[in-house]
Amino acid sequence: MSDENNFGGRIKRYAQVTGAVGGLGLRLAGERYLGLKLDRDRHAAELKAALGGIKGPLMKVAQILSTIPDALPKEYVQELAQLQANAPSMGWPFVRRRMAAELGPQWQQRFARFEPEAIAAASLGQVHRAWDHDGTALAVKLQYPDMSSAVEADLRQLRLVFSLYERYDKAIATDAIHAEISDRLREELDYARELRHLQLYRRMLRDEPRVHVPHPVPALSTQRLLTMHWLDGTPLMQMLQRDQSFRDEVAISMFRAWYVPFYFYGVIHGDPHLGNYAVRPDAAVNLLDFGCIRVFRPDFVRGVIDLRDALEREDDDLAVHSYQTWGFEGLTRETIAVLNQWARFIYAPLLDDSARKIAETNSGQYGREVAEAVHAELRRIGGVKVPREFVFMDRAAIGLGSVFMHLKAEVNWYRQFMDLVSDFDEAALATRQAEALTSEGVPLAA
Numbered sequence: 389m390s391d392e393n394n395f396g397g398r399i400k401r402y403a404q405v406t407g408a409v410g411g412l413g414l415r416l417a418g419e420r421y422l423g424l425k426l427d428r429d430r431h432a433a434e435l436k437a438a439l440g441g442i443k444g445p446l447m448k449v450a451q452i453l454s455t456i457p458d459a460l461p462k463e464y465v466q467e468l469a470q471l472q473a474n475a476p477s478m479g480w481p482f483v484r485r486r487m488a489a490e491l492g493p494q495w496q497q498r499f500a501r502f503e504p505e506a507i508a509a510a511s512l513g514q515v516h517r518a519w520d521h522d523g524t525a526l527a528v529k530l531q532y533p534d535m536s537s538a539v540e541a542d543l544r545q546l547r548l549v550f551s552l553y554e555r556y557d558k559a560i561a562t563d564a565i566h567a568e569i570s571d572r573l574r575e576e577l578d579y580a581r582e583l584r585h586l587q588l589y590r591r592m593l594r595d596e597p598r599v600h601v602p603h604p605v606p607a608l609s610t611q612r613l614l615t616m617h618w619l620d621g622t623p624l625m626q627m628l629q630r631d632q633s634f635r636d637e638v639a640i641s642m643f644r645a646w647y648v649p650f651y652f653y654g655v656i657h658g659d660p661h662l663g664n665y666a667v668r669p670d671a672a673v674n675l676l677d678f679g680c681i682r683v684f685r686p687d688f689v690r691g692v693i694d695l696r697d698a699l700e701r702e703d704d705d706l707a708v709h710s711y712q713t714w715g716f717e718g719l720t721r722e723t724i725a726v727l728n729q730w731a732r733f734i735y736a737p738l739l740d741d742s743a744r745k746i747a748e749t750n751s752g753q754y755g756r757e758v759a760e761a762v763h764a765e766l767r768r769i770g771g772v773k774v775p776r777e778f779v780f781m782d783r784a785a786i787g788l789g790s791v792f793m794h795l796k797a798e799v800n801w802y803r804q805f806m807d808l809v810s811d812f813d814e815a816a817l818a819t820r821q822a823e824a825l826t827s828e829g830v831p832l833a834a
Contacts (some may be wrong), residue, residue: 397504447757452651458641477506477514478532486530490613498608502528508663512576512679517618525618527604527676535577535612568776572658576679579614580647582828585678588828589657592649598641598672599648616831618676631689637671639797643804645673646788651693651808654684654821658780662791683825683833684782685715686818692781693809696735699728707731715775723772724764733758734785746801 449812483504487495496502499518513531520526532538546569551560575581577728583604590601600619606616621808627638642665657664658680691713704724711719711727719727737746767770782821792799825832 394787400551445582451780459666459743466808477509480504483516483530486533487613490530490610498528501783510663513612515529519613520605520608526608527602527616527618528608529579529614529616530611530636531577531579539573539577539720543573554589564774564776565779568779572682572780578611579613581611582614582679583609584829585681586614588655588681589649589675589678590822591828592653592655593645596644596648599645599675600668600672602674619666621668621674621678624662624665624667624673624791624794625794628796629776632796632798634671635795636797636799638667638673639792639795641667641671641803642788642791643671643799646784647808650684651812652817652820652826654686654689654817654827656682656781656784657683658709658784659787662794665791666698680780681830682777682784683821683830684777684781685833686779686814686821688777688833689817690814693812696738696805699732699735700739714778716778717773720769722769723766725771726762727772729765730762733752734789738805739802741800743798743800743803745796745798746789754816 447521461478483506487502491498500521500523502518503516506518510517511536513529516528516530518526518528531762532760543566547566550566575637583606586601586604590603592598593601602616602619605615605617627635630638645665646657648655657675657678659677664675664677672767691710694706695710697703698710707728708724711724716723716727737744775823822832823833
C-alpha cells in the first residue's frame with residue numbers, strides 16, 4: 389500500500405470517519421439546540437467502538453479533545469480516554485508487507501528473531517519485539533499504511549468539530565489549538581524525526597539515573613519504521629498497589645523525566661498517555677515514545693518560572709508579563725483574574741513547601757472541575773485566544789498531574805521545583821538548547 393498523502397486516500401478516510409465524527413456533532417447539536425434526549429453513555433461507547441476500529445490519529449485527536457473543558461461531555465471523556473491503550477493490532481500478513489516495504493523483501497534476515505504478534509498498538513502504529521544477531525532485544529515500531537492521508541482527513545474532521553464547538557461556545561478560540569495539534573501530528577508521522585528526538589532525550593537526560601531512554605538503531609529504521617533497544621519495565625498503572633514510598637519515588641522520577649529537559653533545554657514531552665512510560669524495580673522510569681515533543685523559546689520557560697513567583701508574591705504586573713511572554717493578547721483585568729484561577733490550581737503544589745498530594749481531590753480527572761469553572765468564567769467575559777505554545781504545555785502539566793494523582797504520590801513538589809530552577813539562567817538555557825538541538829538535528833523553536 390502507498391503511504392503517500394493522496395486524494396484517493398483522503399476520500400476513503402473521509403468516508404470512514406465522517407459517520408463517527410459527524411454523528412457526534414449532530415447528536416450533541418441536537419441535544420443542545422433541539423432538546424433531543426441523548427443516551428450519552430451508550431453513544432459514547434458506540435463512538436469509542438467506531439474510532440477504535442479506525443487506525444490513525446483520530447484516536448489521538450479524540451484524547452486531546454477530552455482535555456479541553458466542555459468540548460465533550462464527561463461520558464465521552466471517560467470512554468475516549470481508553471482508546472489508545474486498547475487499540476487492536478494489525479495481523480501478521482500486514483506486518484510482513486509493511487516490513488518488506490521499509491527494509492526490503494529479505495527483511496527477516498536482518499533479525500535473529502522477530503515476534504509476529506504486536507506487544508503494543510496505538511494510534512499511528514504498533515510495536516513488535518525482536519532480537520538482533522548479537523542477542524540484543526529490540527522494540528520495532530511500525531507505522532500503519534496511509535497515515536499521511538489519514539492525518540489530513542482527520543485534521544479536517546477536527547476543524548469541523550471545533551467549528552461546531554465554537555458555534556455554541558465562544559470561551560476559547562480554537563484556531564491556534566487546531567494549528568498546534570496539526571503540526572505536532574504531522575511531525576509524529578516522521579519516524580526519522582522521532583529517532584532524532586530519541587537521541588536528543590538521551591543527551592538531555594544522560595546524567596539522570598532515575599530516567600532511562602532507549603538506544604536507537606538507525607540501520608533498522610526508516611521514515612515509517614523505528615527500531616530501538618528494548619527496555620524492561622512494568623506498566624505505570626501496575627504500580628498503584630505498591631507502598632507509598634515506592635510510589636513517591638516513581639513520581640519523583642517522572643517529575644525529573646519531564647522537567648529536566650524543560651527547565652534546562654526548553655523541551656517537553658508532549659504526550660501524557662500513561663502507556664508511554666514503564667517503571668523499573670528501583671523506581672526509575674523508562675521513556676518509550678518520542679513522537680510528540682515541543683521546543684519552547686527560552687523566554688517562554690522564563691515566563692513559567694515568573695508566573696509561579698508572581699502568584700507567590702501576588703505581583704500582578706509580573707503575572708501579566710508572563711502571560712504576554714507566552715503569547716496572550718488583549719488581556720483585561722477580568723481575563724487576568726480568570727487565568728490566575730487556573731494558574732493557582734496548576735501551581736498550587738509549587739507554592740507549598742511541604743509533602744502533599746498533587747491535588748486535594750478524589751476526582752478521577754485531574755483539574756476537570758477547576759477547568760470547567762474557569763471555562764465558564766471565560767465564556768462569561770467574552771472568551772480568550774489561546775497561544776499555540778500554551779496548548780501542549782498545559783496538556784503536559786495536566787497529563788503529569790494525572791500520573792501523580794493515579795500514584796497517590798505525596799511529595800514536596802516545591803523542593804523538587806526549586807532544585808531545578810534555583811540557578812535558572814535564560815542565556816545559559818539558550819546556549820544549551822542551541823547546542824543540543826543542532827547536534828541532534830532537531831529544529832529550534834520559532
